Amino acid sequence: MDGAAAVVLxxxxxxxxxxxxESQQRxxxxxxxxxPDPDNPEHWMKQVMRxxxxxxxxxxxxxxxxxxxxxxxxxxxxxxxxxxxKGVAGTGVELYDMWTTMDWNxxxxxxxxxxxxxxxxxxxxxxxxxxxxxxxxxxxxxVRAELxxxxxxxxxRSWFTQTRLISSPWDDLKSAPFTGRIGQIFSIDGxxxxxxxxxxxxxxxxxxxxxxxxxxNGFRTTCPWQTPTAAxxxxxxxxxxxxxxxxxxxxxxxxxxKKLVCENYPFSIACDVGTIDVEWALYGREDGTIDCxxxxxxxxxxxxTSLTTVQAACQGKPQCAFIPSNTxxxxxxxxxxxxxxxxxxxxxSANVH
Ligand SMILES: *[C@@H]1O[C@H](CO)[C@@H](O)[C@H](O)[C@H]1NC(C)=O
Ligand SMILES: *[C@@H]1O[C@H](CO)[C@@H](O)[C@H](O)[C@H]1NC(C)=O
Numbered sequence: 001m002d003g004a005a006a007v008v009l010x011x012x013x014x015x016x017x018x019x020x021x022e023s024q025q026r027x028x029x030x031x032x033x034x035x036p037d038p039d040n041p042e043h044w045m046k047q048v049m050r051x052x053x054x055x056x057x058x059x060x061x062x063x064x065x066x067x068x069x070x071x072x073x074x075x076x077x078x079x080x081x082x083x084x085x086k087g088v089a090g091t092g093v094e095l096y097d098m099w100t101t102m103d104w105n106x107x108x109x110x111x112x113x114x115x116x117x118x119x120x121x122x123x124x125x126x127x128x129x130x131x132x133x134x135x136x137x138x139x140x141x142x143v144r145a146e147l148x149x150x151x152x153x154x155x156x157r158s159w160f161t162q163t164r165l166i167s168s169p170w171d172d173l174k175s176a177p178f179t180g181r182i183g184q185i186f187s188i189d190g191x192x193x194x195x196x197x198x199x200x201x202x203x204x205x206x207x208x209x210x211x212x213x214x215x216x217n218g219f220r221t222t223c224p225w226q227t228p229t230a231a232x233x234x235x236x237x238x239x240x241x242x243x244x245x246x247x248x249x250x251x252x253x254x255x256x257x258k259k260l261v262c263e264n265y266p267f268s269i270a271c272d273v274g275t276i277d278v279e280w281a282l283y284g285r286e287d288g289t290i291d292c293x294x295x296x297x298x299x300x301x302x303x304x305t306s307l308t309t310v311q312a313a314c315q316g317k318p319q320c321a322f323i324p325s326n327t328x329x330x331x332x333x334x335x336x337x338x339x340x341x342x343x344x345x346x347x348x349s350a351n352v353h
Contacts, residue, residue, distance in 0.1 A: 081134060082116070083114060083116055084115065084116050084119045084120055084123065085098075085099060085114065085115045085116070085120065086113060086114040086115075087099065087216075087235075088111055088112045088113055089235055089237045090234070090235070090236065091111040091112075091113070091233075091235075092233055092234065093108060093111065093113065093235070094197070094218040094235055095198065095216050095218075095237075096189075096190075096197035096198070096216065096218065098113055098115065099156070099188070100156070100157075104117050104120070120156070123154075123155065124156050126155065129152075130151030130152065130154055130159070131151055131152060132149065132151050133148070133150075133151040133154065133160075133164075134147070134148050134149075135147040135148075135149070135160075135198075137237065144239075144241065145168075145169045145239055145240075145241070146167075146168075147165065147167070147168045147169075147214075148166040148167045148168075149164040149165055149166060150164040150166055151164070156188075157187070157188045157189065160186070160187060160188045160198070161186055161187070162174070162176070162178050162186045168213075169240075170240060170242075170243060170245065171244055172244040172245060173200065173244075176245070182204050183201055183202065183203045183204030183205075184201065185200070185201045185212075186200050186201075190216075193222075194220070194221070194222045194223070195217055195219065195221050195222065195226065196215045196216070196217055197215075197217075198214060198215070199212070199214065199215050199216070200212055200213040200215075201215065202245050207223035207248075207249065208247075209247060209249070210249070211245050211246065211248065212245055212246070213240050213245050213246075214238070214239045214240075215238045216238075217234060217235055217237075217238065218234050218235045219234050219235075221234075223248070224249070225238070225249050225251065238251050241273060257269070257344070257345050257346065257347065258342065258344050258345075259342070259343050259345070260340055260341070260342040260343075261324060261341055262339075262340045263283075263292070263324055263325060263326075263338065263339040263340055264323060264324070264325050265323070266323055267321065267322055267323065267341055268321035269314065269319065269320060269345060270318060271318055271319070271347035271348075272347070273347055274318075274346075274347040275348060276314045276316065276317055276318070276319070276320060276345050276346075276348075277316075277347070277348035278310050278311045278314055278343060278344075278345045279344045279345055279346060280303060280307060280343070280344040281303065281307045281309070281310040281342065281343045281344070282301050282302075282303045282341070282342050283301050283306045283309070283324055283329045283333060283339060283340075283341045284299070284300040284301015284306070284333045284334050284337075285298060285300050285301060285337060285338075285339060285340065286299055286342065292338050292339070292340045298334070298337060300334030300337060300339075301333040301334060301339065302333055305329070305330070306329065306341070309328065309330070310341075310343055314345070324339075324341035
């Protein structure tokens with residue numbers, strides 16, 4: 001297995017972690033990869049592939065047809081790289097555990113996870129001469145982000161470091177300080193206590209201000225931005241879709257957002273990332289609140305019809321706006337009382353599942 005390079009692909013909407021190895025004959029793509037096009041970062045891999053085809057005429061097999069099915073999509077990787085591991089988000093199995101376990105359980109494959117055990121064990125035992133490791137983050141069939149590491153002399157954990165990083169979508173990662181200060185983490189083990197693996201993080205303050213580039217959140221969580229919900233079971237994979245680190249809370253993975261406006265005032269919500277997923281709504285009053293200048297601790301309104309109405313206006317959209325009124329909600333659920341609309345929603349993004 002001389003001269004092999006490994007790939008890690010993490011699919012996101014169906015988040016997948018793929019590792020592959022490249023054959024030693026791969027001599028025709030020795031130069032640096034093309035610069036990512038900042039306007040079109042997700043197409044970078046296509047540019048790379050175009051470059052490979054240009055430099056290796058006739059060598060490359062036709063690309064297998066991409067299908068909608070996440071299992072096949074993620075498996076149809078480039079022949080220049082060998083799949084070692086693929087991990088899918090939201091399946092209730094820790095990606096870290098699947099990556100580190102000695103005994104791969106093929107029952108994982110029902111959820112589209114993959115591990116090539118012969119490559120994995122060889123790598124683990126230092127018998128796989130890995131040249132490069134590629135970690136790709138997928139959203140469905142689309143590569144959203146890709147990291148390439150120098151894999152020479154690495155083992156299954158040690159390839160994932162800043163010093164081995166060759167390229168990433170994030171301009172500020174290569175020079176970011178990882179000096180051991182709290183919150184500066186770049187490792188597969190990550191932050192065990194907080195349940196964050198495959199973790200590239202820059203800063204800890206509070207949950208609201210933590211910043212980083214990549215996190216695979218498992219069952220154990222300590223911040224709302226990690227928390228699994230019924231709609232988004234663990235593990236969830238968060239990463240910056242910009243060209244630099246993000247405040248995790250802004251990714252708004254599974255963080256429930258809340259908006260309240262008084263009746264007849266404009267209501268609007270928007271997601272910077274992803275689309276609106278309305279979880280709960282009430283046009284009326286919650287128990288014991290003093291919102292909208294009214295002290296009445298009298299609950300009223302119907303969450304079911306409120307939710308239906310708000311979902312009709314907002315569900316699945318990047319933004320929505322309307323005036324919450326008796327007309328809009330088809331009647332007055334609490335005559336005399338001043339009402340408001342309160343909506344709990346998620347920004348549900350394909351990079352967070
Ligand atoms: C594999 O996983 C299944 C389902 O979790 C479990 O029932 C089975 O015992 C496991 N097999 C091994 C060999 O660990
Ligand atoms: C694992 O990778 C090797 C080398 O690419 C390949 O020959 C083998 O078929 C793969 N095994 C599985 C189960 O995919």
